[in-house]
Structures are given as C-alpha cells and as structure tokens.
Amino acid sequence: MRHGGPPGGADPADIRPGTAPRPAATPKAVGIVWGLLILNTLGSSGAKTILPLPRSLIQMVTMGALGAAFTLALALNLRLRIRPSAFVFLLTLLLVPSVISSLQLESGFGALFRCTRLALFAGTLWLLTRWWDGGLTFVRYHIRIYFAVLGTVVAGLIVSPGAAMPELYGGRLVGALWPLTPPQIGQYTAVITGLTVLLVLGRRTDRAGAALVIVPSLVLLALTHTRTATLGMLIGLTLAIGSLVLTSAAARRFFTWSVLCATVAAVGFASALRAWFLRGQSQENFTSLTGRANVWDALLAAPRTTTQKLFGTGLSDKSFGGLPIDNSWLAVYHEQGLMGLTLVGAIIIALGGVALLRPPSLPRACAIFLISYVAISSYTEAGLGDASAYLLHLALAASLLAAPAGTAPLEAAEVPRRQSRIPRWARR
Template sequence: MGGNPRRGGLPDGPHTAGARSGAGPCPTTTPRAVGIVWGLLVLNTLGSAGAETVIPLPRSLIQMVTMGALAAAFALALALNPRLRIRPSAFVLLLTLLLVPSVLSSLHLESGFGALFRCARLALFVSTLWLLTRWWDGGLTFVRHHIRMYFAVLGSVAAGAVVSPGAAMPELYGGRLVGALWPLTPPQIGQYAAVIIGLAVLLVLSGHTDRVSAAVVIVPSLVLLLLTHTRTATLGLLIGLALAIGSLVLTSAAARRFFTWAALCAAAAGVGFASALREWFLRGQSQENLSSLTGRAKVWDALLAAPRTTSEKVFGVGLGDKSFGGLPIDNSWLAVYHEQGWIGIALVATALVVLGGVALLRPPSPARACAIFLISYCAIASYTEAGLGDASPYLLHLAVAASLLAAPPAAAPPLSAPEVSRRRFPRWAGEGR
C-alpha cells in the first residue's frame, strides 16, 4: 500500500501542527519515523502470555522486549517532537485522567508492586500518544500504519503455521490457530485479522487503495481469522463493517453495491451453509458451555459477588493482569471495575461516548467510516475481551479512531513581503536595504 494516495499510498496534504497557539507552522509531511513509533507501540501491546512457541521464549525476555519497545517509542516520539507540540484530544485527556484512579488504587499494593509498574507503563504509553497527536489531522496516515504493523504480526503467525503446523494449532487450544513464533492466543490473532480486514475493505471501497493491494491484506487475514475460530472478532468485523459501510451508503455508489452484494451473499450462505456455519460457531462446545460464554460468566459472577470496601468500589484494587481468582476476567468493563473502580468505568465509557458522538457529527467520509468501524469493534469486543483500561491493542484502535476524527489544522496565512524578507535576510531586515 504505497505510492498514490488513491492507489494505496499515504495521503498527501498538510498534516497536524501543534495545538498551542504560536506553536509554529504546520509540518507539511508526517515523518516516516512516526510509523516506526506506531510499530513499537504495537509490539509493546502484543503481550507476553500465550501458546508455547517453536523456540521457547522466556517470559522475562518477552517482557524486556515489549517494555523496551515502549521506551524506544517514547524516546523516538520525543525526538520527533522535541518542542512538545501537541493537539487537543479529549480521548487522550481521558486516558490521562484514567491514570488517577489507577495510581491511587495501586498505591495500596493489593495487586503487588507490579501494579505500580503497570501504572508507569500506562503513563509512558499515554505520553507517547500525546506526542503523536501533533500528526493527528483527520487523514488516513495512521490507518495505513495500523494495517502495515498488524499485517506484519499476522505474517509471523502464518510463518509459524508453515514452520510447525502442530505448534500453531495445538490440542490445548482445541486446534485453533495460535502464534508459534511469538506467543499469541487465538483471540489476539482474530482481533488483529478482523481489524485490518475491516480497514482494508473500507479503504478499497473509498478508492484509497487498489483491489490488488487490498486483496493481499484481506485474503490471508480472512484465512487466519477463520482458523482462529474467534467468534467475538468475527461478529465485531461483521457488525462494525455494516455500521461503517452504512455511513457511506448515501455518498458512495461502491459502498451501496458492496452492501447489496454482501447482504445477498450472507443470505445465500445462511441458507446453503447453515449447518457448517453453526458447527464453526459452536467449535464443538455444548449448548451449556456456550450459554456460559465458555465459563466467563462464572468468573464474572464471582467477581461481582466478592466483598469490596468503598475505596475499592470507587478506585479499584490497582492495575493487575486482568484476572480474578487466577482466571481471566475477559470483560473490559468488569476488568476496569475491578482494577480502577467506578471512576475508571466512567472515564472509559466517556471516552467511547465522546468518540462515537464526534463520529456521528462528522459528515460522511472514508475517515469517518474507518473511525466508526474501530469504535464499534472495540465496543462489541469489550463484552468478552479485556483491555480498555490499560495499554492494549484496543486503546491503539481507539487512538487511530481519534486521529481520524481530529479536525484538520487551519492553513497558515500567506506571509507578507516584509516577513518573507526577514526570513530570507534576517541580518538586514528593517535596515532599509
């Protein structure tokens, strides 16, 4: 996806300047190194827990790599933006406020010293996003960075499946696809695949990339998504795309055609492949196991029934590993309630509402459609996946949405003749020469 902005390349045009008045002229281009910063943030949020890899990787080594990636991302972002020129962002501001209950609850050390470490990580993550807001201008630049980076991650998954099919689809995960080179779980792989499929579809429908480039991303990603048997990612992709394409229907003939054909194909598949789709959806599970959301409901009930002090209800127990009683919580809202309390839930909900409200108020455009897709996907996935209250891929998805909804910077007024003279000949300016 490179070259012409309507054929897969980065969109040209002015980019974001600093938010503060007098911060300086708008940068005419986004530095290529910004993409490196984004890739380092992606690497940091991959996590360190997952399936066994072909070459065993100590968890301490993985954590060192991911934390080193975050430190490098912050340092590089600071080098690119040394004057700390930032743009106002309600989303990043709310993430900054989320640090307050996180730190206050973590100081009690109920979750151990690791809670303070996670607070420091979240602070560095948010600080890096603040530095990157300088280049948030409502364009598709960060969408392309997002697709490239997660496509590279999926490339490592595909390579692992080729090198060791047995390790890539172990019996421990019911034959579902996992990361054999880097420890990635099926839900993670499904999430990455679904997000870049949706974004690639929207780019090709709006004419911002060609069909060949889109197919290179969509086809292999769809295969990996199907191999993960991830229901949440699949539903998030379908519902998110429906909402996003629906926002383009009135202004895009390509979107109307795609929407019509997709509806017809879905109806045909529902009739002709109903049994196969049902078997894939159930993944060999019983109806009882499915109704309890693969055991998640039991953890949720236990979490809600656990006694809590007023302080724990308001601020939470501190940032942890998103688990309760040794079992994963797998729900963003309950995880935030457990770790950051009601204040955390209020801030996260406000962030989603603000992003969704701004997206609805924007006129139809490809950027708005991509933002709607990302926001709706994260909202749907929040029911069975944790991550909205800490540094995670979900916050990166929402950060891309925030960059898409940022108002384009005002064009700098043309310079007057004396100003041009002063810039060209600073020593003699005002001397009458």
C-alpha cells in the first residue's frame, strides 16, 4: 500500500532519482486557449462576405479572443509555471526592435497596438509552455480547430457559391462567412492535411477519420489555386516522411507509392497540372510572382536612415506603398530592421537545429513538416514578425520538440527537500 501521496498526484515512491514528477494531464481548457489564439490570427481583411462585417467588429472579435486567451491561460497557470523555450524567448526578444521602431510612430498609433498584440501573444505562449511535453495533444487541437474554420468556408460555398468564388479573386475560393483570402484557406488546408497524413503513418488515428479531414481539405486546396501552400505541403511532407523512412515501414510504403503516383501524374496530366499551376497568368506575370517582385525591388531601393536599417519603421499592415509586401523576410526588414531579421532567422535555425538533433519519431516528423512549410511559405507570404498563423505553426513545432516533462532534471529547490527525508545518521 502506498502512503503520503497527494490526491491525484504522483506518489513519492514512483519518483525516480534525477527526475521530476510528471505534470497532470493537459486540461481541456488549454484547447480553448489554443482555439482563441487561432481565432486571433484569422485576420480582419479579405474577401467580401455574404453578410457585411465591419472591420472594426472583426478586429474587436480577434483582439478580444487574444485577451481572453491570455486571461484563461493565466487562470490555468496561476503559479506561472513555465518551461524553457528558445522559440518563445527569441519571440519575446523580437518585441525589442518592434517597440523601438514603433515608438517613432512612423506607422501611426496602430504600430503600438500591434506591439501590444505581439506581447500578449508571446505571454500566452509562455503560459502554455507548462504543457509542452513533446506530445501530440496540441497537434490534435491544431487540426480540429482549423478544420472547424474550414467548415465555415464550406458553409459559405454551399450558401452562396458566387460570393465564395468571386471574379475579383479570379474564381478562387474565399471565405464568404468570414473574410478569408485564398492563401489563408490554402495554408490551413495544407497544414492540417500534412499533419493528418503523418498521424496516419504513425498509427495515431484511423484511416476513416483521417479521410474525413484529408479529402475535403485537398478539394478546398485545389479550389484556392494556392501554389505556395501546395508546394509547401508537398516538400514539407517529403522531408517529414523522409525522417521516418529508416524507422517506419508504413512511411517507406507511403513514400514509395507517393513517388510512383507523382511520376504517373507528371507524365499523364502534365498539361492539366501546368494549367492549374499558371492560373491563367502570362509567363511574364508568373515570372514576377504576380507583381510581388516589383514591390520587393521598390522596398529594397527605398532610402533608409541608420535607425530604420537597424530597427525598421514599426509594425504595420505588412504593406509598402499601399501594396502588400508578401514576403516575411522583407516585411520583417521593413518593420523591425536588421535586428528583427536576425531574431527571426535565429528562430528558424534554432527550431531546425533541434529537430535535426532529435531521434526519429512522429512528433519530430510533425515538427519538421511545420518548420519546412513555414520556411517555404515565408518567401511569398508575410507573418513571421508579428502575431500570425505562421508563428502559431512554429509554436506547435516548438511544443513537439520540447523534452518530456518526466525526464527533466530536478529543480535546485527540490534537492534539499528530498534530502530532508533522509535520516541524519544516513547523511553522515
């Protein structure tokens, strides 16, 4: 019979020397916090919805979601128990150039508002690190919540196909109930498809349930005509599955069949795939990345002071000269300068380095997929320097790469307490 153990807690007899007791199971409310963070990153501008939603109302909902996420996370972690995280630490440091540049008010008072948003975002992630243990709990949150978001896209497509695939976007799928752009929908579908495929290969979900996620998501991805999301998903999955090939027979079979199917598709449907990829654009327009290259050239050619080069011009709506920048690295350079660029690069390198050093496992493969996807998407999408879905994907990768809590070394404060249980004569 065991004595002295706290109700529902770890029994002292079960604690091995040199290890800390495992924390209690992740509360369900943590999933609500993660969902509120996702709601905050959905954005407030995009396609016209069936029922017009004032931008101020959408901003109130998204910012309110972030405030609620921080408050709930704080209520769940009142003792402020956090785990070390290089990702969240570097993200917190990113506030330094953000605040320094935003205080100049070159981007208006909205820059300070965005700094506050980034601070709350990082603070909420710090509070959630208590439950980052290298498990797949947050992966399931990620898939379920984004699948629910895509459910609103499907509902809008059913209710009003014309509004969901407007001519303004070239007939590409948009959010008709919530203002989601084609790249956003493509991003969400690609990420949950890749993660679900990896869960199937790792035998963490059944094939029927996975098909309910993968098949509709691929259909929506095809309707968005989002090339970056498609390439990011394919390359990310290739790298992730490649990391499992030596240890998983299922991964080897899937990889082999994928190569065969890709070869057949490339030969038999080359013209159809090329037409889908070009989206009816001319070769010149395709070469300039739909006009993005013109904005990038103008941004790099713009004169800047030494302060602007080091710290940027302040957080803005990721645009230059009224046009979207659509490149995370140039957006960070414009808003947070070379210091911000260094920190964002350090985030990607740190996560990638830790992923490479981890032994092969399903969580590691999921992290490799997410890091690869974000790195590829950063070339044509902005978001690495501010609270966004891309940073949330990287936060998920950081949670997957965290060491299991049960193998963490004892805290210094616990050592004397354990020694006090030893009789004095035994300590001599």
